[in-house]
Amino acid sequence: MANERNSTTERQDGLLDIALDNMPHGLCMFSADKKLILCNLSYAQMYNLPESLTAVGTPLESILAHRSRLGIGPLHTATYFDVVGEAAQKGGRANQNVVLQDGRVVRITHSSMKDGGYVATHEDITENVRNADALLAHKQTLEATVALRTREVEEQAHELQRLLQQERNINQLQRQFVALASHEFRTPLAIIDGAAQRLLRAKGEIPSQFVREKAEQIRSSVVRIVDLMESILASSRMESGNIQIRYEPCSLKALIETCCYRQSTISKSHRILLDIDPLPEYIDGDKLALEQVFSNLLSNAVKYSPGYPDIHVSGSVESDMIRIVVKDNGVGIDADDVPRIFQRYFRARTSTGIPGTGIGLHLVKQIVDLHHGLIEIESQKGNGTSLIVTLPIRQKTLLQSAGLTNVA
Template identity: 60%
Template structure:
């Protein structure tokens, strides 16, 4: 492989590859500007690819048939490689090889010539391709600068083709509306994009059809338009719209929710251009239109700091700098022209020093500063170097902001309240108004050399440092402080504080209100009020106590009377039912005394026994209610076999109610617990009676007991009618009966009595049920005696007095 390598400098290099290409008459090429390098035969296309990528020639003359290789395939490989795709290739074919020429163009060749081509025509074709290549590289370089500018913009930019499809947009366009940028891509219609925004609520408060109709009217308007829309999310979006020459449009989208309260600048835009030359030119034209829509001044510079592009706003801001801007003008030349015409008031009298400082800022990778212009106008300058070696400059008019700052300064200086600015971390005084100097008795220089601690009593320093640390984390503080004046007098002030940035330092703006005299008067008034209130309290306390006691007694009497009335009404009904059953069974026995059978006698006896059992249960409940009504229940605690108690109660129920059976699982219960056996028997008698009564069609009742830590748990489960969910919280209320118990005898005092007995044992009871799915009662009882019992006591009586309200 032999290559002429005279490429010490970047002259225009042409590679000649192949025997036919080497025979071409190259005499008409400008030899002084073009270096011809003849590449000898290569045995493999990869080797030739490597040579081209390493040398990067400006143009290649290539045989269609090169040694044993196919020139068309070599051309295709060069065009598919990112490192060589932009190098124009001219294929050399025989005079009549039409098919070879067509294949060459399909492979990406820039041109195809005959090996017999005239030298002048060949020179013209080569020069045309070289000029086209240079032009394309220049356009791509400009587009790279534009894409960098577009990517840096804080505004969303979108470009639509004439057919209404998206040509390109920057990521900010999606982010302004809260949409994932990956979901928006070229080729989408405006309706597709609006649907994505509607999913996150980033559309105005109107229907999708109305919004699309409005957008269509806006996009078809010939004149430039600026619109503001409030979205459902609360964001306020400002858009600038302009039609393009191909019937499409370009628009910017800016979140101005915060900008309505404080002016902020938006800058720099990003564009995405397609690789084809024609589309790149069209994208370039559309981006120029977008450049003019941006309200800030924008300028692009090349690697030699020469003006490449700028918008009208930039030119308006520097109108006093002389003749209009022209492409290629140097940045320094423009500055010198402006200095001669007084464009920069702050540079007058020190022009060279100002120029050196300005050029140093411009050379930094990224810089931002403020600049004063004639007419007391101000701009904020932001500049950034881009990867291609050039730079982007933004100019934002901040004149109104400066005027407001001046107004705030006047308000600060002329405020009659003492005010100052202090560093949030060191508490150093940074600025002070005259009212503060007069009030505290310091001169300005001395005050600004002090910190807040210098006017505080020493005992308050630690607390102030803690408060300053909290304020440094973003909290606003309004509080009282003790201060000392220059004469040593201690005053009490109320501080109003808010955070701000002072010369780029985190600081706090403080306003101090002297409340010394007001606090003294308040303390005297409070002492007088306290004395008066104490006198009133001492005289009214006894009256209030007596009134409360009387009201409590009257309320208790009313409740007792109402409970007795309800109980008498229920009890009379409940006693009547079992007595009727006994009387009916007895009458039938009398009527059939001469013809009775043992089965008949057994049946009637069971009816009588069931009625008597019901009356006994009622009597037990009535006696317990009597004890509740007197305000106490006696519980005698001593060792008792809980399993035997449950077995006795279940056996009694089975003997009375032959239709039901109790399935016991009590092996995991301890042998004994401390409790009142009779009272616990009453608990399980009531629970078993309810399980039978409210499950007439379900014969099985499941009783399970086990030890859990220091307690025992017993569950009683039936498969009966169940309880409504709304009634569950009321099940243990006195005289309460669930809606599902309609038509079933009962007084509503059994479960209330059960809960009282369980609680007096230090235990708990819970109920779980669903209508139609049965009921589960869970009893939790402690195993051991209470701690206050003596070890040698055979049994201890716990008497707990309960107010009537708790018993009910």
């Protein structure tokens, strides 16, 4: 009977050894004085332990020293045994992930025994950690991509909203322009119609002074309509890119004098004081376009200075540029409106009650820009306005250097 029990025990011990050696994880048992009681094959293989270091009674220090020589010891030795103290404190099981010197990550689970010893399993989780790190990196990349796309969508939505608001503003400005233009055309047409009716109603011999007065009213109103039409058409061509600027020798003095004379015949209430002798006889420019510039500036100066008859036009030369100033002493412009004065359809608050469409100065700036010049404004509410046009005397372009006609 005793022999049978011994045989059974031996068979069970053998089966237990087989089971331990076939475990996928390393298993070891140490006494309270950190001497090896047993370890399985996976533990020995995990740390390349020779048979001499798997014998019962082998000190843990010897095993760790061997691992350190092979470069597979714990990377942070100071915290390597923290899990032992944690397990003892719990009176049960504790675990920690240990990074080895060769980069592997081992999950060590300690279970304290009543006599002070412990049982530990060592599981290589390197691949799991790498997969988790890769998954985390992918998640972070995905989150960053989603955040970037979200910002892009928000920016696109913001831009669409801005464009929509801009379109609404343009539509509103166009409606205002149509209303202003209609009013602007009605006023001179009513003057023409009234003057013509007075002439038709006149009986007998009509005094020449009377005819001259009505003819001047008609002519002035016709000029006003023509100027309006020219400004509107030129502005439209500018916006569509269909206007051409031809740089040719242009007699600027004669051009300004013609514009001043024409304005003085229309506006009897104002006097234009010229001081343009310093200007050169000719500059490179488009005569018709520059006529629109100075006709608009003179018309505005007269229109926005009721009760202040003197309009000053002066010219000077600064290096290879000319500078022309058109100054009035009229209503001026609010400081907040000055930066917007060259915008299409914009009219300053001080222009309330004064006819206008808001396209004149916008057109002027476009023409000056096409001549590679600069237009500036100096104005104060109630203290008049000065518009300063700076233009190059010669247009230095690649077309000119090649001996060709310059068309912009």
